[in-house]
Amino acid sequence: MSPLVRTRLNEVYASIADSPAKPANRPLRTWKHRTTIAATAAAVLGIAVFASxxxxxxxxxxxxxxxxxxxxxxxxGQEFGIQRAVDSGMxxxxxxxxxxxxxxxxxxxxxxxxxxxxxxxxxxxxxxxxxxxxxxxxxxxxxxxxxxxxxxxxxxxxxxxxxxxxxxxxxxxxxxxxxxxxxxxxxxxxxxxxxxxxxxxxxxxxxxxxxxxxxKSEKDIVHLNPKQTLTNDSLSFTLSEVDVTPITTNVKYSLSALGKTKLSDDEASALMNHRVAVYDDKGNLLQGLNGEGMLENNEKGNKTDSQYSFASAQQRPAYLIFKLFTTDDHDAFPYTTIKDSQFIDGMSIKVDIPSK
Structure with a gap:
């Protein structure tokens, strides 16, 4: 199944080092265009069976x-989220x-x-x-x-x-x-x-x-506030919110570089090149949809707040695993493959999803 070509956030992130000094708060947003290829043959006919x-x-x-x-x-609907919306009549x-x-x-x-x-x-x-x-x-x-x-x-x-x-x-x-x-x-x-x-x-x-x-669909919506934080010698990773619907999984998290206050442009770019991959309980990587992040970087400290959306798993998972990894400068969200060498040891959070 071909992924939708979503965004190229990294091109924005990579440009941080080449940009002149800017205010501490830097919103990073996504493009407004992406492409897809039809996966199956179907047509909508003007038939009365389609009631509102x-x-x-x-x-x-x-x-x-x-x-x-x-x-x-x-x-x-090549992504699981849209497929589930169709399959369940949502x-x-x-x-x-x-x-x-x-x-x-x-x-x-x-x-x-x-x-x-x-x-x-x-x-x-x-x-x-x-x-x-x-x-x-x-x-x-x-x-x-x-x-x-x-x-x-x-x-x-x-x-x-x-x-x-x-x-x-x-x-x-x-x-x-x-x-x-x-x-x-x-x-x-x-x-x-x-x-x-x-x-x-x-x-x-x-x-x-x-x-x-x-x-508005209210079916099987889950809102969680894990508020889990992991740290290593140089980084703090906090998973703050997880929203799961049958269609979309939305994740909010923050990162900060330890032992530093205001970061240089190179250090800020490196921090923003850390992302979260989401896996279901069967080990499937959830397909990325879109996202944005904001970097706060001044003499009081540094912090990134990011929000990403993913197509929900094909079946309701018992749990989700959130793994922090680093990207290459030329990687493009939604990262259909991630090498083992890109994951950061010890930066993996498991969140149980309540049953229906």
Whole structure:
């Protein structure tokens, strides 16, 4: 299964040493584009069986078993998290449409847990054919054509650094928009809300705004505060929070270099090149989705606070293992393979996941 090409955080981290002096707090964010290849053949037909709201697991499986009928998420869901959303019926159908001149956008499906929201966005236009959009006198692949997008709920942006990727060969005129969420902003929301999705396409001076109903899944959500700290001669590693949904596993942790206060640029870059890999109880490396980190570095001390999201394990694990490792300058998140030599001895934390 080919991984989604997610981010290149290391390119940002590696640039620290070459950058002029900056304020102590340095936010490090992810790109807004990634690509994928469709894994299976499935098409969505305009059939009344797709009612709004969650599709039951039995109905979802029945629908998927019918030739040429299935959710778009099923077609592009190469990661376990999206696959589990489809298998368990944890996606919702929608029919939100907006048009401007000759371009029409339509959100047809959503997935929404406390950690991220995903949307299937179908694009139609006389200038769009087989995934190629003629815009501003140039031809651009639709999977590269999003200039920007954001999600608002109750008038407030609920996440930053969103991502998008194309629907693959089976759905060349469809985009998948993925918005990591600020869990503090959505934790108090009711189960069903309306979100305002704003999309801007390259070469088109217009904001497309769609009102999209979102149904929050509360199935099997686990919030843990391990607050476990490990140290060695030079490093302190604290695992502070772990959120696990059937779709997404979110991890918050911090690092600091011991025996030092303010770090040089080289030392700061080296500290930021430490990352966390997550393994399930069967030894599977969870697929990385996105992440960001912030370095606080001044005369009072140094500390990194990082938050990373991973696709949840295919089956609910009895425990997860969080291993600290070092990256090479040219490694790119989400690290599909990690060499044994990259792991730091003694920096491994096991966290039990409560049973259902």
């Amino acid at each position: 709201g969650f599709v039951s697991p039995v109905m979802a499986q029945s629908i998927r078993s019918i030739p040429l009928i299935g959710t778009i998420f099923d077609s592009v 996606y919702s159908t929608a029919d939100s449409t907006v048009s401007y001149q000759d371009i029409r956008l339509n959100v047809t499906e959503t997935v929404f847990d406390r950690e991220r929201a995903l949307f299937t966005l179908q694009v139609s236009s006389p200038y769009l054919k087989d995934g190629i959009l003629s815009s501003g006198g140039e031809d651009i692949e639709l999977k590269n054509a999003v200039h920007n997008f954001n999600l608002k709920i109750n008038g407030k942006v609920v996440g930053e650094s969103g991502f998008y990727f194309g629907g693959g060969e089976e759905h060349p005129n469809t985009l998948i928009l993925e918005q990591p969420l600020d869990s503090a902003s959505v934790s108090s929301l009711p189960d069903s809300v309306k979100g305002e999705l704003t999309v801007m396409l390259e070469g088109i001076d217009h904001e497309f705004k769609l009102d999209v109903p979102l149904t």
